[in-house]
Amino acid sequence: MKLTATQIAEINKRLSKDDLFYDDIRDEMTDHIATTLEEQMGKDDNFEKALNDYMNSHLKVKLLTAARHQEVLRDKQNRQFVLKQFITTRGVLIFIIITATSFIASLNVWTYSFLEAIIMIMMLFILLGHKWFARKYPFFKRLVDVSQFYYLLPYLLLTQAQRFTEETSYIVVFKTIALSIGLTGYYLTYRSIHPLQKNRYA
Numbered sequence: 001m002k003l004t005a006t007q008i009a010e011i012n013k014r015l016s017k018d019d020l021f022y023d024d025i026r027d028e029m030t031d032h033i034a035t036t037l038e039e040q041m042g043k044d045d046n047f048e049k050a051l052n053d054y055m056n057s058h059l060k061v062k063l064l065t066a067a068r069h070q071e072v073l074r075d076k077q078n079r080q081f082v083l084k085q086f087i088t089t090r091g092v093l094i095f096i097i098i099t100a101t102s103f104i105a106s107l108n109v110w111t112y113s114f115l116e117a118i119i120m121i122m123m124l125f126i127l128l129g130h131k132w133f134a135r136k137y138p139f140f141k142r143l144v145d146v147s148q149f150y151y152l153l154p155y156l157l158l159t160q161a162q163r164f165t166e167e168t169s170y171i172v173v174f175k176t177i178a179l180s181i182g183l184t185g186y187y188l189t190y191r192s193i194h195p196l197q198k199n200r201y202a
Contacts, residue, residue, distance in 0.1 A: 001037075001038055001041040001045065002038060003037060003038055003047070007047050007051075008030060008034050010051065011030050011034055011037075011051065012027070014051070014055060015029055015033075018067075020067055020068075020071065021142060022070075022071055025067050025070050028067075029064075029067050033051075033054060033063070036054065037050050037054065075142070075146045076146075078143060078146060078147070078192075079146045079147045079150075081195075081196060082143060082147040082185075082189050083147060083150060083151075085188040085191065085192060086151075086184070086185075086188065090191070091188055094184050094187055094188070095180060095181070098180045098183050098184050101115075102115055102176045102177075102179055102180050102183075103176055106172060106176050116179065118183070119155070119182050119186075122186060123152070139193055139197055140189070140193055143189045143192060143193065143196070147185070147189055148185065148186070150185075151181050151182055151184070151186075152182045154174075154177070154178035154181055154182075155178035155182045157178075158171065158174055158175045158178050159175075
């Protein structure tokens, strides 16, 4: 039995409740379920009953588990793409510009505090505005979630280290570099949205 476009859309609608982030992975699940139902159903079979039976079966559980695994792999690939941007010409150039700006800013305590405030506001905005941010900029939010730990780690470690030591000139230099890495990371994450959204691989 060949399913209609309306029936296939109903499968996709049901799958949307499973909270899968990547549309193409959900589309692959939709195609798989549609093909399975077409092979199992006869002309007189009830589509709604067949779909309900499948959705409550172990086959759906296995398929959803595989889809979740694909999302983990996709997140890993996206994270690797973002982090690799640090060693591109663009990444190195942006890092140098931000670092130079940060070093100049560090000569003035108010300007440097302003730069620190920017990155703290960005972190708080992402954390506290989770639902709004995820709804308004879902893909950027996803990229930030899977990658920011790595480029913010130096800054977070140095911030904690300051609690146990005086702020020497070396600490200021390292903290400035770490701050620049964080700001560069957010910029490169944003720049990664377009090429990664064009890639529909699983």
